[in-house]
Amino acid sequence: MQLYNQQNIKIYNTLSGEKETFKSITDGYVGMYVCGPTVYSNVHLGNVRTFMSFDMIFRYLQHLGFKVRYVRNITDAGHLENDADVGEDKITKKARLEAIEPMEIVQRYTVDFHNVLNTFNFLPPSIEPTATGHIIEQIELIQSIIDNGFAYVVNGSVYFDVHKYNESNEYGILSKRKLEDLIHNTRALDGQSDKKNPQDFALWKKAEPAHIMRWPSPWSDGFPGWHLECTAMSTKYLGDYFDIHGGGMDLKFPHHECEIAQNQAAKGQTPVKYWMHANMLELNGARMSKSTGNYINPAELLSGDNDIMSKAYSPSVIRFFMMQASYRSVLDLTDAGLDSSEKGFKRLMDAVNLLELLKESTTSTQDISKWKQFCYDAMNDDFNTPILIAHLFESVKFINQIHDGSATITATDLEMLKTTIHAFIFDVLGLKNSKKADNSSDKLSGAVELLIKLRQEARANKDFALSDQIRDELAEAGIQLNDSREGTTFSY
Numbered sequence: 001m002q003l004y005n006q007q008n009i010k011i012y013n014t015l016s017g018e019k020e021t022f023k024s025i026t027d028g029y030v031g032m033y034v035c036g037p038t039v040y041s042n043v044h045l046g047n048v049r050t051f052m053s054f055d056m057i058f059r060y061l062q063h064l065g066f067k068v069r070y071v072r073n074i075t076d077a078g079h080l081e082n083d084a085d086v087g088e089d090k091i092t093k094k095a096r097l098e099a100i101e102p103m104e105i106v107q108r109y110t111v112d113f114h115n116v117l118n119t120f121n122f123l124p125p126s127i128e129p130t131a132t133g134h135i136i137e138q139i140e141l142i143q144s145i146i147d148n149g150f151a152y153v154v155n156g157s158v159y160f161d162v163h164k165y166n167e168s169n170e171y172g173i174l175s176k177r178k179l180e181d182l183i184h185n186t187r188a189l190d191g192q193s194d195k196k197n198p199q200d201f202a203l204w205k206k207a208e209p210a211h212i213m214r215w216p217s218p219w220s221d222g223f224p225g226w227h228l229e230c231t232a233m234s235t236k237y238l239g240d241y242f243d244i245h246g247g248g249m250d251l252k253f254p255h256h257e258c259e260i261a262q263n264q265a266a267k268g269q270t271p272v273k274y275w276m277h278a279n280m281l282e283l284n285g286a287r288m289s290k291s292t293g294n295y296i297n298p299a300e301l302l303s304g305d306n307d308i309m310s311k312a313y314s315p316s317v318i319r320f321f322m323m324q325a326s327y328r329s330v331l332d333l334t335d336a337g338l339d340s341s342e343k344g345f346k347r348l349m350d351a352v353n354l355l356e357l358l359k360e361s362t363t364s365t366q367d368i369s370k371w372k373q374f375c376y377d378a379m380n381d382d383f384n385t386p387i388l389i390a391h392l393f394e395s396v397k398f399i400n401q402i403h404d405g406s407a408t409i410t411a412t413d414l415e416m417l418k419t420t421i422h423a424f425i426f427d428v429l430g431l432k433n434s435k436k437a438d439n440s441s442d443k444l445s446g447a448v449e450l451l452i453k454l455r456q457e458a459r460a461n462k463d464f465a466l467s468d469q470i471r472d473e474l475a476e477a478g479i480q481l482n483d484s485r486e487g488t489t490f491s492y
Helices: 045-063 090-098 102-119 132-147 162-168 179-184 226-238 249-267 298-303 315-323 335-357 368-380 385-404 411-428 439-460 464-476
Strands: 010-013 018-021 029-034 067-072 151-154 157-160 201-206 222-224 242-248 272-278 281-283 331-333 480-484 487-491
Touching: 010 272, 029 045, 029 226, 045 067, 045 102, 045 242, 045 272, 045 281, 045 298, 045 315, 045 411, 067 226, 090 102, 102 298, 132 151, 132 157, 132 201, 132 222, 132 226, 132 249, 157 249, 162 179, 162 249, 201 226, 201 249, 222 226, 226 242, 226 249, 242 249, 249 272, 298 315, 315 335, 315 385, 331 335, 335 385, 335 411, 368 385, 368 411, 385 411, 439 464, 439 487, 464 480
Parallel strands: 029 067, 029 242, 242 272, 281 331
Antiparallel strands: 010 018, 151 157, 157 201, 201 222, 480 487
16 A cells, blocks of 8 residues: 555754755665764663654654665764764774773673664664774775865875865855854864864874874775764665754754765765654753763663652653654753653553553544545655644544444444544654553453452442442552443553
8 A cells, every 4th residue: 555645744854944845866765874873872761852853754654665775874983082073983082991892892882772772662773884884985085075176185184175175166055054154153173273273174084103093095094084984874774965953952952064065076966855863852951961961861761760850661661651742843851841751651552552451433523534635744744743643532532432322433443443543643753552462461451350250249239338449449550340231341
């Protein structure tokens, strides 16, 4: 089924600053590249939110029937401390401080990255290339840029000539920054730099004697520039012009700006049709920062072992919380917000579990086909998950009404309702029904069903004291009994 032919998808393109109708370069196929982590420390929640946004986009495009090649890289070399071509490589520095091999650092934090994403039910990308695995491609790309006159070699390092590039192209086209303003706001070089201009950036850095991670090149034994890696890997697997490039808002400048310049300088064309940027995650109204102590990592949030939140939250509750905001908006992580999402997630799962108990009728009191299109309309409007979730809660109300007998639904509409709810909740939003998946939950359900049966027998024998005692003690344990004409159900 090719639903994408029936949908009018709008994507906010950072390049144009507008929502644009999405049309893939090749019909039925989408190439999407997302900048992955630099693996020198544990993945933080801000990263998780960014990758979760693009996991959702990947899921929805696949749901619509697109064949998606999703490439998300691992930066395992070349990312200097302050992103300004000076300082130590982040991975090398961590390895030096711990007195171990850099690739031990890479392995440790790549495993952590995958474990965290698996915990939050991410789909794996189609390809996950590493910077160190593509040194040859990066050297070839640098040579093309040099040959085309947009880079220069000094003392074994290679720099991109931003001023020369700007004579025939527009450096700043993505971030809407003007080179003249960048020049005005940049301090003069201190005389120790090999760069012609402060705005120039490294394509290749000559390694100092103590630098462990190094590779031979025509210019020196050294390592690639951070910006170059993504240009080499994205175009290798998606071609010189592909559909979507994503990442965090913080990468728009200079990283993505430099990617555009490199591709234009090497290949004579812009690399990407739609640039997408996910916004940041705050903590209690302030920027999340280790240095200020306003920080919580995924493991602490999941375990409850922290001084910021009142309790632990499940992966699906956290994922649901993040999906309740647009990927382009700043999201504030708070205990109150997570607690509210936990209650909302429970309502959603209770309704999903009720679906199998609903009885069919000859008429429907709600237009399910229209509701279904509202769900698609929300997602087609730049992947508007908050509006989608609002429509899903409309269905929760309807499901409860059908269950208590105040609304009806036909067999055809019930099947459409089930299919649509499961598609959007589980396939697109990536949530998990913990009650269904957890064996201990199944055992608890059996025990509660037995108590409900004993309560029914007590009521039949007019032993209302015992009936009330069973109901009240279950309520104290967090299990709510719901009596209706159809019988007794429970939620917790």
